[in-house]
Amino acid sequence: MMEELLDILEELHDDVDFETCTTLIDDKILDSFDIVTIVAEVNNEFDVIIPAAELTPENFNSAKALYALIERLEDE
């Protein structure tokens, strides 16, 4: 499941180590196009809708944070 998320991210930037990077937003690795794509792909793969209120720099700064968000939304 984390693998699926990493696949989504690596499709966007295959030169980034998403398992360790914790500054995806701070270092401007992700841009607005990436965010749109991630939200759409997460919706497809995990059947989870990320609401606007959860679109925060903190939730997108690392794959781990993003995965935690997905898990939290899956539980709701």
Place this chain on the structure above:
Amino acid sequence: MQTNVLDYLEHTVKRVPDKVAYANESDELTFRQVHDYARAIGTAVAHQGLMREPVVVYMQKHPKAIAAFFGVVYSGNFYVPIDEEMPKYRVELIFETLQPKYIIVDEVTIKHIETLDYQGEVRLFDDLIDTKIDENILAERYDSQLDIDPLYIVFTSGSTGIPKGVVACHRSVIDYIENLSQVLQVSEDTIFGNQAPLYFDACLKELYPTIKYGATAYLIPKQHFMFPIKLIEFLNEKKINTICWVASALSLVSGFRTFDTVIPQYLKTVAFGSEVFPIKQYKEWKRVLPDARFINLYGPTEATGMSCYYEVNKEFTLDEVIPIGKPFHNTGILLLKEDNTEAKGDEIGEICIRGTAVTLGYYHNPEKTAEAFVQNPLNTAYPETIYRTGDLAKYDDEGNLIFVSRKDHQIKHMGHRIELGEIELNINMIEGVTHACCIYDQASEKIVNYYVGDVAPRNIKKALKEKLPRYMIPNVVRQLEEMPMTPNGKIDRKALAASYKENRRK
């Protein structure tokens, strides 16, 4: 008659000197500061002995960069804004065309310049503004400028791999700003929320009406366009009432159901352009802002900015497109068919623009200029230059222009104008690649690259990131055994597009 854009600033600074002209999240410049900084910079550049030369403004997006633009104009030269995030390779390409003798930098971008092989003058904005203003030299420079002299150059993607520098003069910008301001109904009470980068002509919409009317323009931090709630909160905090954004920025906000959480409280004018604004997203905006005016803008960089507008004043069904409407006052549109006669009825033709807003052409590029800036074929009596946009359109029943498609492989991606040919050319230059083709999948808004060659896909993206701006990097890279070909021996783009669509659905 006004012949210089600086007249706007000169009049406004007398009227509202202490009002904020340009601001971002944390910093602001009043009209007096803009005026003082610009004249100090103008004095410094003029004393360098430059006249009617390109002066590069290589700065981060900040109110100071705008003051630097006007500074260059006071010096009798023209400004060339450069994207601070642009890869070194592309900056060097642009400098080859420009041969700039003077560059204005900030404390961050000065480090980028140091990595280039550049011999000319490099000066920090913060140092330049300490120059003692020399009213005599500024008056001299003002008097010797004509309204046909260049005001700026902005660079746009070129299919041959070399970016094209569009040169616009004072008169074109004055014509554009006067007519655009009428349509947007700009006044001293206008508070703009700028989205467009300062290195594109799209930012003229906020920069110049602000000095004409004594309005205020906020430069919205780029990051806010990733987090729509923050974006709308910023609009509300700054009481922004007018926005001119690329449609994809508006769609981002409505698509994420941001309005369930926060609604813009002050917005009265919402202009959008550069690409198609889906009706579904438009309806969402209209629902939360029933009293706002919604205006679709259309126009190429080569005609100074926007050439046509359409104020949405009726209901649209989801399968319709919002028209690009009718030309601004003092701009003319010819819809020319292949045989150079005018399209009639619902015939499709190429949008060709005539008027003062047509720019001077491409800097140091007579060949490309001659291809697009041509004699009006309907006029054989005297010289009259029109600009051929390459955009195909037709008229609807009410005489509004409707965009149909492109004649060539130019695309609009997230509001950016991109020649797929320029990306392909750069992929073909990568060692090991034998064939490359890029298509644009409109449905998913992705640039898709197919290539043949002994290179891993990740190395394609890596190599491109050193050459092209980020928005031109393909979103999807696919390696093929062989390239599908048409019977004529050309790469079969339609087959690639169809195969991408097919695989996406799986």
